[in-house]
Amino acid sequence: MKHFVAALCAVALGACIHDDLYKPQNEFNLKEVEWATKRGTNSVTGKIDAQGSDGKTYPCMKAGLVPDSAYNREIMIKSHGSTEDGIFLRKDSTFLIMSQDPQTRLTERKADCGWKGHFFLENIPNGVWFFSAYSESPRTGYFVQRRLELRGNEKVVVNIP
Numbered sequence: 799m800k801h802f803v804a805a806l807c808a809v810a811l812g813a814c815i816h817d818d819l820y821k822p823q824n825e826f827n828l829k830e831v832e833w834a835t836k837r838g839t840n841s842v843t844g845k846i847d848a849q850g851s852d853g854k855t856y857p858c859m860k861a862g863l864v865p866d867s868a869y870n871r872e873i874m875i876k877s878h879g880s881t882e883d884g885i886f887l888r889k890d891s892t893f894l895i896m897s898q899d900p901q902t903r904l905t906e907r908k909a910d911c912g913w914k915g916h917f918f919l920e921n922i923p924n925g926v927w928f929f930s931a932y933s934e935s936p937r938t939g940y941f942v943q944r945r946l947e948l949r950g951n952e953k954v955v956v957n958i959p
Contacts, residue, residue: 819895820876824868826899834865834905838923840948844956846915846931850938851887855959857915858931858942862908866926866945869902874928878941881928885958888932888939924949929956 828835846858864870874881878891911917911931927946933939946954 822869822872822876824872826869826902827867828901828904830869831865831867831905833923833925834927836923837921838948839951840922840924840954841918841920841952842922842929842946842948842954842956843918844916844958846911846917846942846956846958848885848933848940848942848958850933850935850940851889852938854938856933856935856939858911858917859934860908861911861917861919861929861931862906863919863922863927863929863946864902865905866928870928874943878943880943881945883944884942886941886943888936888941891941922948931956 842861842863846861847855848858849855871881878886880886907919907922909917909919915931917931925948927948929942929944929946931942942956942958944956948954
C-alpha cells in the first residue's frame with residue numbers, strides 16, 4: 799500500500815508540474831557549443847559572500863559555467879531578466895521548471911562552494927562562458943552572473959565582495 803501511495807503521489811505531482819513546464823524557444827544545439835565539451839587549460843576560482851535582500855551576507859552554495867549560446871541566454875533572460883553581469887536577488891527571479899535536454903550536461907561545469915563560499919572550476923576550454931553562483935535561500939539569497947571570455951591558460955578569479 800505504501801508503494802501504491804508513493805506512485806500515486808508521483809503521478810499526481812508529475813501531472814501538476816507538466817502543465818507548468820517552460821519550453822525554451824531556442825532549443826539546445828550541441829553543435830553550437832561543442833567546443834565546451836572539450837578539456838581545456840583555463841580555471842575559474844574565487845570566493846563569493848554576497849548580500850541578500852535582508853542585508854545579511856551569505857556564502858555561495860554552488861558555482862558553475864555554461865557556454866554562451868542562444869539557449870542559455872534565453873534561460874537567463876527568462877529567469878532573472880538579463881544576460882548582463884550582476885548580482886540578482888533570488889526573490890526577484892522567476893523559478894523555472896524546465897524539460898531540459900540531457901546533452902546540456904555535456905557542456906556545463908559545476909562545483910559546490912566550500913568553506914565561506916570558496917569554489918574552483920578547472921580544465922575549462924577556451925570560449926565565452928557565463929559564470930554563475932547562488933546562495934541557498936530562495937527568499938533572501940542571490941544569483942551572481944558574469945560573462946567570461948577565456949583564452950589560453952587563463953586563471954580568472956571572481957571574488958565578491
